[in-house]
Each structure stands twice: as C-alpha cells, then as structure tokens.
Amino acid sequence: MAATTAPLEFDATRPIKMSSADFSTHKYDWYRWMLEEAPVMPAKISVMKLSVVSRYDDCRMVLTDDRFIRNRGKATGKGTSPLPFFVPKGIAAIARSMILEDDPEHRRLRNLVNKAFTPRAIASLSDRIESLSGDLLDGVVKKSAIDLLPRVIAEMVGVSDDEMHEFQNSVRILSTGLTGLSIAKTLVWDLRIASKFMRKMIEAKRQNPGDDILSALIHAEEDGDRLKDQELLAMVFLLILAGFETTTHLVSNSVRTLLEHPEQLERLRAQPELWDSAVEELVRFRGPVHGTKLQYATEDVEIHGVIIKKGSPVMPILGAANHDPRAFDKPEVFDISRTPNHHLGFGFGNHFCLGRQLALMETKVALKNLFDRYPNVRLAVPPDELKIMAMPGWHRHVSMPVLLD
C-alpha cells in the first residue's frame, strides 16, 4: 500500500494518536511540526493519556531531572509497582526489570549487569558476530529476496543450535506478544512457557558455564551481591527485548537509508574508515527507538507553559529530538561523516543503552558484509510500498525485502 497523500491535521489541542497508522507513517512530518509549534503535546497510546516532548534539550531534561522518575507507583503514591496494570505475581517479578526502576535499585542491578558487559566479553563476541553474519548471508545467497534478521542475541546468551528454535520462539513471544491484543494471552500463557525454557537454560549455564554473557551474568558479583534468580530471569528478558528487535530494525532501517542515499553509500565504499561515524548517523537519522519508557512527574512541572501534573507520564520523543535543528546542523541531511553527533538514539541519563557498543558493532558488521558481498543489493519493492509498523516509540518496517543480484 502506498503512503497516503491526504493532508495531515496538526492540532496542538487534540492528543496525538501514537498507535495510529497516520502518525506512524508520517512521523517525521509530525516531528517537524511538533518541534516548532507544539514542543509539549498531549498524546494517547491506546486509551492511556500522556504528554510527549520533542525538543532535544527538553528530552534530556526529562531524562535527567529528579522530578521525573520511572517507577509509576512511587510517583503517584500508589504502591511501588512500576507497572500501570495488574499482572500475575510470578510474571510481575520478571516484568520488574531495571529499565522501570530508579536509583538506588536501578544502580544496583545495572552495576551487576555491567560486570558481564566488559569490553573483553564484547570483543570476544566480535569474531562470532563476523562469522554469524557471514553464515546468515551465505544462507540466503540463492534466494532472490531476504529479510534481515540478526541472531546475535542468541549468540550472546550462548544458545546451542538445537535450542535455537525454542529460543527464537521465546524471543518472538517477548517482542511481539507484549503489544496489542495478544498481551493477555502472552501474560497468562506464553510467558510462562518462555520463562520455563529460560530457567532451564540458566540452570544449564550454571552447571556448564561458557564464555557468553549469560554465564557472566550468572556469576556477576559486586560487594558480595549477586542477581537473584528472578532478577536474572528479568535481566535475560530485558536483554532480549532491548537488544534483539532494536538491532534488527536498525539494520533494516539502515539498508533502506543507505539505498536511498546512493552518494553516501558510494562514499562509504570509497572510505571504509567512515563506517563508525556512518552507523552513529544511521542511529540518529532513522534509529529504531523513538521513545523511552515513560517518565512520571513527582510534582507538577511546567515545560513551555504546559503543566505536567504530578503522577502523570511523559515520553521524550528521541526520534524527534534527533532531528531538532536547535541541536543538529541541517538535521534532514544524512551525512555519514557528521561530527560531533550527540544523538539521543541510545537514550540519555541513567538508562542510557547498556548495549550500545554491541549494537554498533553488530550493525556495522551486518551492513558491511551485506554491501561488500552484494554490490548490486537493492530494494525489491518501491520505497513507498514499504510499510511502517504502528508501534508507539518505535520506527520499524513490517519487512525490508531486498534483491541481492
């Protein structure tokens, strides 16, 4: 389906429907308008009301100012649950990951997981990523079109070949099952199955540690503190959720962006030393994560004349901030040598992405292999037939079919 050409109705008094096809498809037009005319806007995700901020400085403020916290229960004074809805007890423990917590609890968990993400652990993944990416491309070479799907997270967790199918199933449950109408079924049924499988994997790693990050997580220790079993499971789920879909969609968004900017791709081929800055620019220009988890106001806060009421949620729109002309020179220009490039595509503040280094490395290897091996790679459909998924806080395509020869 081609993108609709109907005029967009920008109206600062009507909440933006973030789950709508109109917003998803035209989000960069919305962003341009919000940045100039409505830097704080009411919005809706399904039935939930929230505020969104779009300007670079405002996003950074909301992510670092003590008046905004992650734990909804604490901000509203209604308990300590970070979740806005009821979930069964067993599942709640898993859902309480550090991305929804504030310091000091957040710091404690983050310090422990940092121990597993040492530069050495990441470097030792590098070779495997190289060959995985090669295998992936070898596997598709005879086909005319592919969907790019990195399997690096499986490698990170140390999944063996015969567990791969079940693992990918769990990843699918976690990543797609937790949105939309399937959420109830996921919470009540699928998540239990995924948890059982993951617990089995954790137990196996405990008996037989490898040099993967999961093994390192199990043994991570600071000041005599370790992750408890539930925390370990929550952390593995967080890493899968935070690391798998993000990287997959950065790669696919990047393929499109590079193919739509052939002069930049040419430059990259002539100057491969630009790959590092190119990947940073890809995250700024068409990164997959456009909104952080919600920040809740602990008191009434005024931003540009709009009062964010105590206890109410705000989402910083990273995708808009990354195109704010107050922060970036010619933000609409895709420039693989852009420096400095202080984009917010990996978030900001306490919850800044823990997997940034890994994500940059994976993406560089996947893209470099693709464009080196297949000099004629091109989109299999006209760009305006590529559909954007209607998922608040994301910028991701339904699929990214490419022709290789």
Ligand code: HEM
């Ligand atoms: C292109 C790939 C990626 C992008 C664009 C990305 C982006 C982000 C963003 C925007 C945040 C902040 C979210 C917030 O404030 O609510 C974040 C947090 C996080 N990311 Fe990533 N990420 C990527 C890959 C990864 C990978 C590969 C991993 C791990 C293997 C990872 C692990 C995490 C974790 C654990 C957090 C939460 C940190 C905390 O709460 O302290 N990410 N990421």
